[in-house]
Amino acid sequence: MLIITLTDAHYTESPSSTKDNSSTTSKTRSITFRLDSSVIDEIQREADQKETSLNVLVNQILKRYTDWDRYESKIGMMPVPKGMLSSLIDKSIAIAKDNIGVKDIEPYRDEILKSAAQIAFSVMKDSVLFMKKQYNLWVVLSVLQEYMKVSGINSDHRIEGGRKHVFVIQHELGENWSLFTKELLKIIFESLANVKVEVSVTPNTTIAEVML
Secondary structure: OEEEEEOOOOEEEOOOOOOOOOOEEEOOOOEEEEEOHHHHHHHHHHHHHOOOOHHHHHHHHHHHHHHHHHHHOOOOOOOOOHHHHHHHHHHHHHHHHHHHOOOOHHHHHHHHHHHHHHHHHHHHHHHHHHHHOOOOHHHHHHHHHHHHHHOOOEEEEEEEOOOEEEEEEEOOOOHHHHHHHHHHHHHHHHHHOOOOOEEEEEOOEEEEEEEO
């Protein structure tokens, strides 16, 4: 066994899920844990590879647990490889095209993706309420951001000119996933903020622009 004491200085971060760019200072305190030395060795090795401190990495691990991991089983989430997410949609569309005899695949694909986005939005409400105890646009966006982070999907949010919000999602999952994300974002903004959103896509990126 090995006893370690973790201490972190006050730090400031700019949350992307709030309406303004004001910074939030997190309070910290020192606490001592008794951990297996093999666990510390593995975490230290990971910290060295990432060129960060052991303290920072442990804080990141614990933050991920408090933000997401502890809720996964309670809200019915399962760890799924990223490739599986896109392949399920791709395969259903391919089956329709090759085996069912759908000649014009575009309307069929659009219907599948819109239905999938609506289901995801409905399921998301219960999950958000369970995790955050409140339900509004910014809370939903924050949970979506947390999900993307733990799933290895890159996202960015910036504000231009005071009211224009630009959300960028880079997923590397292909065109159908971009279109699915487009439909989900449209539902989120239209349902929770009653605003129209302009969404553009590439095979691996979705960009949403909205005035809020």
